[in-house]
Amino acid sequence: MKTIYHKSDTRGHTDFGWLNSYHSFSFGNYYDAQRINFGTLRVLNDDTVAKGRGFGTHPHKNMEIISIPLEGDLKHMDDMGNSTVIKAGDIQVMSAGTGISHSEYNKSQENEVKFLQIWVIPNEQNVTPHYDQISIADVKTKNSLYQILSPNQDDSGVWIHQNAWFHLANYDNGITDSYTLKNERNGVYVFVLNGEVEVAGQKLNSRDGLGLWETKEVSFKANSKVDILVMEIPMT
Missing domain, CATH: 2.60.120.10 (Jelly Rolls)
Incomplete structure (x- = not known):
């Protein structure tokens, strides 16, 4: 067995005021040649978004993007016609494929929203974009994976x-x-x-x-x- 340990306080950090983000792997202005990815796991961002703020409309292509809310409500809109809210207990995925544009905002004017943003490199390029969101309540178990x-x-x-x-x-x-x-x-x-x-x-x-x-x-x-x-x- 081989291992690599990433202690929480060694992560990259970005603070824009409205966004406080910790990066397990190189992202944006944070670059570490030893922490580009782990296999096909490319991004693991630990994001906190201020009340009423968020990411404006921006594009993605050929990436599998997974969002896991931890606290609060995250409003999602995209050019496929999806307009949804994801919250703790949900998981969302976008297969960007040939291209997708979306926005993400903190729906609340009173509380922060915290979520994990994860990118996985796909095994197929230029697929038809795909969106899905589910509640994990039906599969959740106690004391087991x-x-x-x-x-x-x-x-x-x-x-x-x-x-x-x-x-x-x-x-x-x-x-x-x-x-x-x-x-x-x-x-x-x-x-x-x-x-x-x-x-x-x-x-x-x-x-x-x-x-x-x-x-x-x-x-x-x-x-x-x-x-x-x-x-x-x-x-x-």
Whole structure:
């Protein structure tokens, strides 16, 4: 097994006043040659948007873009005619493909909105753009991993154009669990949302990240009440 540890306070940071963003990988004005990506996981941004503010209409192309709200309500509009609100307990995906333009705003005039913005490099170029949004309430389980994304349209969660599987877990203190990779050539990137957890023996705290590859299985031990995101992605 090989690993790479990204402590929360080593992430890149951008603060525009209305947007406070931490970058696990190089993004915008933050560049680190050692942190361009982890396999096909290209972007993992931890965003906080001020009340009533947001991202104006802007384009994307040939990227799988996943949004996972953590707090508050995020208003989404795009040139495919979608006008939706995503909130904690939802997951949204856009396959940008040949091109899509969209905007994202904090719907609230009273509270911040916090969400993860994740980009995955697709395994197909110039596909027809695709949008999906679901509530994960129906698949959520306690003290075990539950799938929220896969490459399969008929699977649990949303789907993307890449052989990737995302899972969430909400563990109580002392719970142990494990994840078996779908493909042994893939890697796993674990991002801690809250709490303390040991991943393959490595202690992680809130907003730490750990990449693992050349392994068949990844073990977890919760050292507190903890929420984690587990992303299996191709390494090439």
